[in-house]
Amino acid sequence: MDFQLQATDNNARAGLLNLAHSQVATPVFMPVGTQGCIKSLDATDMQGILGAKLILANTYHLYLRPGEKVVEELGGLHRFAQFHGSFLTDSGGFQAFSLSDNVKLQEDGIVFKSHIDGSKHLFTPAKVLDIQYSLNSDIMMVLDDLVGLPAPLKRLEESIKRSAKWANLSLEYHKQKNRPNNNLFAIIQGGTHLKMRSLSVGLTHEGFDGYAIGGLAVGESADEMLETIAHTAPLLPKDKPRYLMGVGTPENILDAIGLGVDMFDCVMPTRNARNATLFTHSGKISIKNAPYKLDDTPIEENCACYTCKRYSKAYLHHLFRAKELTYARLASLHNLHFYLELVKNARNAILEKRFLSFKKEFLKKYHSRSH
């Protein structure tokens, strides 16, 4: 995989990821399409309306339904979902832990029961790569040993050792395959324990296409999270993309960009949209609230999104209250536009060496609304 670093501004980075299906400008926010579909949207919404070039899909879900062999037979994820940008897929480990009953950690992998039909499955480092090859992911994640926070030091140590062992096994396995379009990212663990993070980086072999900081946004404070990112990011290879998994709020993303992170994913824009929370540059609003019943203005004046160019807050308020499915799509289009614009604007600021003032201005306005 080719990653070009185009510019730095203090620790913030702007780059280009050249993937088989798209060229992705970084920093990049990846919308989450768990089951091969961003909830309430289709591929034309993602490509034509939002201009997304890289989206995330979940290996756990697609493995269980429709099955990775079904997706493979139908031409891989891109053809199946008719999304002709790029896909990053996670390893499935996180969902095996969070969605399954009777999950069991073994030295060679994770045993879990399907949340759909209770059937028993084993994820090993090689198995989750095989699944991701079948999906034909542009970026594959290694299986890792996850830890909820807070966790005892002993458990953190076990986690980073096992994660590094699995990552290195994955890299060996991947090297035997000739799959140049399927890139492999390692995942650094260690909770908020800085020494453990250093150890995790040290134990993880070189040669991955990118490096993820995993195990954050799982219960720790924002300060602990930022301290951990600030410590870990500089330990990672400068010439490889850095991915902060599952993060986060607009503030989190700008902070992490400032610390040298290149890639993000989060369900927040789409999940919040469905729950009535819409993002604006002067803060979040809850569209279900009474003041919007007669509000004839768009969610945000001058917003160029599909929804703001067409509909009033009053109409969205009505659709939400009336439980219309249409609401989810219109709200998701707005929130994803907001997130994609946020990282695009951050990138432009980095290219023009004004990231810190951009961030300061954004946050000042973003926190201006009393809500």
Next chain:
Amino acid sequence: MDFQLQATDNNARAGLLNLAHSQVATPVFMPVGTQGCIKSLDATDMQGILGAKLILANTYHLYLRPGEKVVEELGGLHRFAQFHGSFLTDSGGFQAFSLSDNVKLQEDGIVFKSHIDGSKHLFTPAKVLDIQYSLNSDIMMVLDDLVGLPAPLKRLEESIKRSAKWANLSLEYHKQKNRPNNNLFAIIQGGTHLKMRSLSVGLTHEGFDGYAIGGLAVGESADEMLETIAHTAPLLPKDKPRYLMGVGTPENILDAIGLGVDMFDCVMPTRNARNATLFTHSGKISIKNAPYKLDDTPIEENCACYTCKRYSKAYLHHLFRAKELTYARLASLHNLHFYLELVKNARNAILEKRFLSFKKEFLKKYHSRSH
């Protein structure tokens, strides 16, 4: 309202309805947008993708939520929903009967309790017109006294007398208002009793902008329904549009077009879509069925709809099984395209004096699939 009859083919008619917001070619099928929104779709889907010129909205729902005065303050239904074609609204009577508890029929109107909050309301002939003026409907329906079938003759007689009285009161009320863009349709009742239908037509004054055949598709057989339409349609003014309310299947619609009906509405294409039933020219299919899991072809080969141009049955099968909201939109776009094309093709056949052979060919193919 201007209605031009362009061609007849036996009893089938092709015409043009000139409304304030659109010119509508008849026969026309009106998608149902109960709460000011076709379920899972937005106005751009309706106008840009489906090319619908006339859609239905429900007075009962919009009266209760967000309230017709809210819609009026926001510029009427067209501006509120950003649908710049035309709206037909029903009177609200049907929903007051079917959705409310403790509904009470009075000589002057219908008393009912809201299905949302239990509040008590009265619909009178004048009240439902006032609501529809606030919505700024292009075509308004009079309040009528509905009868479920089968019904005793005495009840049918009461229904047609009260319906005619209310219709005539509505017409008088409407004449006092200067609302040339809000057209008023009468509704003929009488169940499947042909004499009652004749009586209903006779009791209903002349001067309405159009005439609806109501009270069908409420439990009677298809033969009884067709016999009733065949009897009633010729009694209606030739120079006014005829609207068969709430009907129906593709077969029903073609039969009724053959009997001289011009306008239709039904939730079938959208509701069926959400329940996995998709229409094709060789019959209905249930996309949830196992054979579609690996079916890489569109719902229908050569279908020009948004969905068929992009997605396979396998992807739709997956989205349905995975309960993705996206499924509802893609399936609804296909089924509505099918219905709109059906009446468009019927219209072209009438213009070319080949409606009967068109209908025969359509039905032969439509019934060819064993399902």
